[in-house]
Amino acid sequence: MGNMIEYVKMAIHNILANKGRSFLTMLGIIIGISSVIAIVSIGQGTTNQMNSEINDVGVGQIYINCSEDAQKAEEWITPDDLEDLKALDEVDGVSVASTLVGETTTGKGNFSLYLTGDTEDAKMVNNDSMKRGNYFTDADVAEARNVCVISDMDAKRLFGTDDVVGMDIDVTSYDITKTYRIVGVTEQKENGTFVSYTYEGMPSYITVPYTSLSDVMEGIEEFYSVTIIGNKSVDSKVVTEKALHVLERNHQSAGEDYYQVQSFQDVLKVMNQMMGMVTAFISFVAGISLLVGGIGVMNIMLVSVTERTREIGIRKSLGAKTSSIMMQFLAESAIITAIGGIIGIVLGIAAAFGICSIISQSMEMAISPGISPGTILIATAFACAVGVFFGIYPAKKAAKLSPIEALRRN
Incomplete structure (x- = not known):
């Protein structure tokens, strides 16, 4: 030493x-x-x-898509599937997000519009927080009510104010015009470092019960994909296995590989x-x-x-x-x-x-x-x-x- x-x-x-x-x-x-x-x-x-x-955007989310074989066999995801998936203890909600292109005219001018038909659980997928009013409910979806939710930023673009709960918006899509009552205004997220929510000149968005679009587009209740919001306390693999079991049981397609799964955690x-x-x-x-x-x-x-x-x-x-x-x-x-x-x-x-x-x-x-x-x-x-x-x-x-x-x- x-x-x-x-x-x-x-x-x-x-x-x-x-x-x-x-x-x-x-x-x-x-x-x-x-x-x-x-x-x-x-x-x-x-x-x-x-x-x-x-x-913040998608923790716990699992995406299930219909494979080419499922599409050929016309084994689409149905509203009954959504109910059975939501009934699982490991699932907090389900979303389908069927989007149509439309347009609307307000006192501020003409605007392009994305009309998204979804379940009441869309707020969980989008991690929305309400600024005014409330999100549409399960009853609104069940009864195909013409109600909608809009972000505060889009409300200001279309109407000049975000105090729009109770106001009507006319939406034209596929040459059909429908009037939706605004029941809720969500708070627009700030753009993050890597996740951008808006860009200049993008169309406005409104979210409506998917059932309200049945007279606008045929087959609106047959879905290509579903987003499952799994319980965060449960392993995503367990949620995935149970969700696939439900779909395969409902469509009698065990072993057919009709449904493809992608976990948000896998992407991350x-x-x-x-x-x-x-x-x-x-x-x-x-x-x-x-x-x-x-x-x-x-x-x-x-x-x-x-x-x-x-x-x-x-x-x-x-x-x-x-x-x-x-x-x-x-x-x-x-x-x-x-x-x-x-x-x-x-x-x-x-x-x-x-x-x-x-x-x-x-x-x-x-x-x-x-x-x-x-x-x-x-x-x-x-x-x-x-x-x-x-x-x-x-x-x-x-x-x-x-x-x-x-x-x-x-």
């Missing part, structure tokens, strides 16, 4: 004696460590923000994997500078061995062991990389916060860097390993010098 402390003291003395050269040697390590930490932290922060926003998992791969690739490229830095450490240590040949010869002639000489130079290379690693960690964290702050301000969003202690430890350990690895050759070269030959050199 005493010898090791002595080696460290000697290494620090030699580093301080050549400050400029030592700093340039550390530079590759500093750049590599700081780049890896900054990139991984920004990537993790971006992923966290994306997950947060997407989870794929997106996270893609983000992880991109971050890992960029980090790998940045990590190459660590190897370059390691080669720099080896070159400088070789120069140091050449410069201190007489010192090595004197030490060996006085009885210094080969292992002692080797440990002296290994300690010096390890300390150089360790100091470079510490500086790189500080700069990497600072860069991550700085870049995230610039992105947040320029794009009006909030991204916080995902600083991971694990990433810091791995990067630091790798840097130290690089220093030791590339220091082995110069250390061995110094340790194998013959005392007589070393003393001969000037």
